[in-house]
Amino acid sequence: MTGKMxxxxxxxxxxxxxxTGRISGQHFVLVTKCSCSTTAAARxxxxxxxxxxxxxxxxxxxxxxxxxxxxxxxxxxxELKRYTxxxxxxxxxxxxxxxxxxxxxxxxxxxxxxxxxxLPVHGGPGVKSCITDILPILAKMLxxxxxxxxxLCHRLDKETTGVMVLAREKEMAHQVQELFKTxxxxxxYWAICVGVPMHSAGMIDIPLIEKEVQxxxxxxxxxxxxxxxxxxxxxxxxxxxxxxxxxxTQYQVLSRTLSCSFLELQPITGVKHQLRVHLAFxxxxxxxGDHKYSxxxxxxPQKLSSGILKKLGLEKTKTRHLxxxxxxxxxxxxPLGSEKQELNLVxxxxxxxxxxxxxxxxxxxxxx
Numbered sequence: 385m386t387g388k389m390x391x392x393x394x395x396x397x398x399x400x401x402x403x404t405g406r407i408s409g410q411h412f413v414l415v416t417k418c419s420c421s422t423t424a425a426a427r428x429x430x431x432x433x434x435x436x437x438x439x440x441x442x443x444x445x446x447x448x449x450x451x452x453x454x455x456x457x458x459x460x461x462x463e464l465k466r467y468t469x470x471x472x473x474x475x476x477x478x479x480x481x482x483x484x485x486x487x488x489x490x491x492x493x494x495x496x497x498x499x500x501x502x503l504p505v506h507g508g509p510g511v512k513s514c515i516t517d518i519l520p521i522l523a524k525m526l527x528x529x530x531x532x533x534x535x536l537c538h539r540l541d542k543e544t545t546g547v548m549v550l551a552r553e554k555e556m557a558h559q560v561q562e563l564f565k566t567x568x569x570x571x572x573y574w575a576i577c578v579g580v581p582m583h584s585a586g587m588i589d590i591p592l593i594e595k596e597v598q599x600x601x602x603x604x605x606x607x608x609x610x611x612x613x614x615x616x617x618x619x620x621x622x623x624x625x626x627x628x629x630x631x632x633t634q635y636q637v638l639s640r641t642l643s644c645s646f647l648e649l650q651p652i653t654g655v656k657h658q659l660r661v662h663l664a665f666x667x668x669x670x671x672x673g674d675h676k677y678s679x680x681x682x683x684x685p686q687k688l689s690s691g692i693l694k695k696l697g698l699e700k701t702k703t704r705h706l707x708x709x710x711x712x713x714x715x716x717x718x719p720l721g722s723e724k725q726e727l728n729l730v731x732x733x734x735x736x737x738x739x740x741x742x743x744x745x746x747x748x749x750x751x752x
Contacts, residue, residue, distance in 0.1 A: 474513060479503075480521040488547065489729055493720050494560070495526065495534060495550045496729050501707055501736070504542040519550065527552075538564050541657070543673070546573075546712030547731045556720065563718060564654060570716035573649040573659060574638075574733065576709035576740055578678075578688065579669035580645045585636040588662040591628035592655050603683060605676065606657045608665050631655040633662045639747040643691050645669065646746040648713075659710065672709040672740065695743050709737055 453459050474482075482500075489496040499505075504514045520533035535557035537549040551557035563569050593609040596602060609628035612621050632652040639646040647669075649659050657677070664670035664677040670686065671677075678686040685704035693700060711734065717727040733741075741748055 476513065476518045476521050479513060480518045480525055483518070483522060484525055488731055489727070490526070491723075493552060493556050493723075494537070494727075495522075495552065496715075497548050497550060498731050499540050499545055499548040499712070501543060501545050501734060505536065505539045515548075522550075523552075537561055538654075540712060541660075541708075541710075543708035544710050544712060545731075545734050545737070547715045547729050548712070549715065549717070549729070559720065560717070567652060567654075568718050570714075571651055571654075571712070572714040573651070574711045574713045574737075575647050575649060575659065575663065576672040576737070576744065576746065577645045577647055577663055577667075577669040578672055578686070578692065579643070579667075580640045581635065581637060581647075581667045581669055586634075588631075588633045588635065588666045590631060590662065590666055591624065592631045592658060592661055593625055593628040594656070597681065605680065606655070606661045607680065608661065629653075629655045631658045631662065633659060633666075635663075635667070638749050639741075641745050643689055644672065644744050644746065646741060646749075648749075673706040674708055674710075675704065675706075692744070695745070696740065697743070707736055709740060711737055 453462060483497050486498040486500075487495060488498055499515070504511055506516055507514045516536065519535070523531040523534045532553075534550040534552060535554055537551050537557050537560035540546065540548055549560060551560055591609045591611060592606050594604055594606050596604050609625045610622075611624045612619050614620070630653055634650040634652065636648045637645050638648050647663070649663075651658055660671055660674055660677045664674065665680070673686065675686050676683065686706065688696075688698070688700075688703055693703070696706075698706065711731070713731060713733070715727075715729045717729065719726055738748070
């Protein structure tokens with residue numbers, strides 16, 4: 385009995401010793417971890433300091449954006465910049481209501497809208513809102529919940545404003561598209577250009593082709609593909625590029641100053657970026673605010689003379705926010721369906737365009 389009690393006591397003692405050792409070890413580790421974390425908390429890490437600096441910088445930028453510039457032109461630039469950002473975050477219903485309020489013409493066949501600046505026609509990478517996405521909503525607002533979506537008849541660049549035709553039915557859309565394709569639609573655009581054309585009126589008949597631009601930023605641009613070249617002072621005809629597209633633009637100078645001009649453009653053909661390329665590379669007078677075609681080799685904010693910047697009230701560093709001054713002012717459609725009269729569709733200039741005309745000393749054309 386005494387032996388059993390002794391053995392039992394030894395086993396209890398060894399169990400206590402083993403567990404005490406484990407507990408002590410765990411306690412030591414716990415204390416060590418606590419002391420390490422306390423030391424780390426006492427000294428902020430480099431990552432924490434960097435995060436705090438970034439937060440402070442972000443807040444500083446936000447506060448600068450909230451500041452209202454004293455100069456009215458700078459205020460307008462700020463408004464346009466904010467508007468362009470907001471446009472991509474506007475709910476489709478709100479955007480549809482805005483387009484509905486600005487309808488230029490409407491009948492049983494078509495709906496003609498005033499396309500705003502900065503709104504793309506089609507979706508793509510980084511595009512949150514576009515016209516194709518809101519066509520079903522606009523149709524329901526105009527014709528009831530059972531209405532089928534409206535259909536695109538043609539397209540305008542994201543930065544171009546003005547007349548845009550939508551069709552109620554697919555068959556009518558095809559009919560209007562065919563009119564554009566066969567050049568039966570008379571089109572008139574207005575543009576403010578940097579520089580003055582040598583001749584007050586003329587025709588630019590130079591084919592266009594899309595090419596890749598090599599450089600720091602590889603990208604694609606439309607460019608001229610002339611079917612002739614100058615050799616020893618003589619014009620020599622060359623073999624046309626089989627990938628080039630025929631492109632013809634009529635132009636007339638409506639108003640001019642020493643440094644800029646106000647042009648009326650009538651595109652006979654409808655090639656991608658035709659007007660912008662013909663003006664920039666054909667006439668050497670790029671559209672004001674065209675940051676893509678003002679320079680062939682790079683994508684960069686348009687370079688403007690100090691005189692133009694002063695008239696516009698712009699700082700050199702703010703030119704990237706200058707909008708494209710190209711407006712689809714008029715479309716004349718032949719009679720559609722059972723109609724007997726042609727449609728003369730006109731859209732007034734946006735406010736920023738009118739302000740620029742005034743600031744640059746360009747005269748607004750008289751009404752016909």
